[in-house]
Amino acid sequence: MIEDMLRTPAAVQDAERHTAHNYHPLPVVISSAEGAWVTDVDGRRYLDCLAGYSALNFGHRHPALIAAAHAQLDKLTLTSRAFIHDQFADFCRALAALCGKELVLPMNTGAEAVETGIKVARKWGYQVKGVPAGQATIVVAEGNFHGRTTTIVSFSTDDDARADFGPYTPGFKIVPYGDLTALAEAVDETTVAVLLEPIQGEQGVVVPPAGYLPGVRQLCTERNVLFIADEIQSGLGRTGATFACELEGVVPDMYLLGKALGGGIVPVSAVAADADVLGVLRPGQHGSTFGGNPLACAVATEVVRLLATGEFQRRSTELGERLHAGLHALIGKGLVAVRGRGLWAGLDIDPALMSGREACERLMERGVLAKDTHGSTIRLAPPLTITAEEIDHAVAQLAAVLAG
Template identity: 85%
Template sequence: MIVDDMLLTPGAVRDAERWTAHNYHPLPVVISSAEGAWVTDVDGKRYLDCLAGYSALNFGHRHPKLIATAHEQLDRLTLTSRAFIHDQFADFCHELADLCGTELVLPMNTGAEAVETAIKVARKWGYQVKGVPAGQATIVVADGNFHGRTTTIISFSTDPDARNDFGPYTPGFRIVPYGDLTALAEAIDETTVAVLLEPIQGEQGVVVPPTGYLPGVRQLCTEQNVLFLADEIQSGLGRTGATFALDHEGVKPDMYLLGKALGGGIVPVSAVAADKSVLGVLRPGEHGSTFGGNPLACAVATEVVRLLATGDFQRRSAELGARLHTALGGLVGEGLVAVRGRGLWAGIDIDPSLMTGRQACERLAARGVLAKDTHGSTIRLAPPLVVEPEELDFAVEQLRAILS
């Protein structure tokens, strides 16, 4: 038995707190290795990872094909900048475009960069194609959104932690209630160039909109000559039991915003995918990134696209997701107030009289399960898509235990 003064975790936590800005409030877990759906801390304790890097680890930690691809590319070429073309670039853009059913792809690095790219492209499209007067473009967004934390993006956030004290704010955005088609229609006018939405709001607590809402958004955008920008950074690439969350309702946006899982949990990779009529408005020098679409990123992300092209991960997410939601549903009324989600993605509202979401995550961690809280007594579960059925059962049993 290891006594407390022999543990490495407390000292490692203190060092991390000493030397970093406190922009996160992590659980006191110090991970040193991982494989598949499991991580191990510096003291040898194993945890089932039910956060999966906010969907960045959809394929688990150190997926063998992705690691092999990264190793091979590391031995050849890692960076050129976009001043030159490298031999991994075309395959990545082509295969991702095929997966999305679009004509073009613009690679970047982070999810926030993908959102910023979409905003810039939509505005330019509005001026050059739709004919919006210069400087007047507006974009409609939903309350409860989470699209990143740049100064432009937090300008249309309704989360006070993300927004407060970071002004002055970027104009040009209109916020409407999520899931309300009438409010959306009323917000669109001749200056509107785009509607930017998450098909499922992850940070808000895995909130799924009412059936028919997303097809209604698509119809409104088509009728009003407005671009539909779908932020599938967390919801896309297999998480919900389909390639994209929009697929569940047969909806295709004018632009997909992708990230997180696209990098396979190895490198940051993001992209926007759209047709030439949209992305074709960009000209050399108007937008870019030194690291965007670098050889290492493209090699790994191409392998990610090939894993998804088989459909195996989407089917696995759908089947295991049904198992997860059935089990979680059995806890409603026994400590849970509500369960939401789709595929291997669940938002769980704990009875606030029992504990906060943070307390729930601390108690789950003590029992070997890692999860993340958000907004009071809500926690999220998003295990890697490689998780085994009995591992899901283990996670639910630990949740049951802390609720009793």
């Protein structure tokens, strides 16, 4: 039988045999990719509508990014931050300009960027704001997802992410997302920062109420508190703007960036802020062996060049309208709600029909890859290089799944 000749089942079993559990992946084993499409070990093609949780905003193996990586591989890959390399200044200058900030601190993963932001905010609070030593607090939102380190899961409200990883790091206050009154009540003389996702990704692409982000900005300004925007998933073109904060005309004090910054090739993250914030760090007080390495900088500089054209922000806006129109047409036909901005959507499936996991498995069988979260919700975040026809194809497959 054909099924007996497939390589996928054995490859899945082999992967399970030699790894500890973290994610719960779909049973697809990808071996190659191009643009918005991936191919598995059995030669079957799938439309990638997750794009590495926005790490692949420019699609798989974007020619300009692959060329930048190849060119750098032939010259220099790593020096550590003990030395300066010839790609470092160009990257930092370009990213600072894109963010409208004075300084950039490169790291590797999104969690590292968040940890860096926390450390900088606390140091700023002690040295600039005058918070008594050891008393700094940061206000965060329910439903947040900022990473998996022990400090970050300490202020998670997701039991799967948090349970049994204590003792937990103190210094955080959790308030409902989108509630300005609760936020204002939580901010006091010990508060050094408000840390938020402009759109909550892992929670199911939850968009805050209109006026919320401007209200956060105003409150932080009035109370002398840093507004830290975690744009690791929402930033770099995903929502139709370079940063999701721009959709509400808001400029935070600090951007936390990652995922798409590495072009889908290498892990790259960064913190961007003005000198009066990031300037509190002195040599030896923070660091990363691989942060800002030559290969990462070469690729990320090309990412910034692609974003500087505005092409991908426009694509996300225009194609996002098409995606959301198609999805909203399915409300009442298996979907109960659709949220999102640009090429980013959270879909709530009628739980009486199926779970989010079941929906993703059925989409996979129809050649479309997506990811579930929180029961009956699935997320779509296709590469910004996707075409209108490919969007229509993905929506049609979802409609067929919902129709049973």
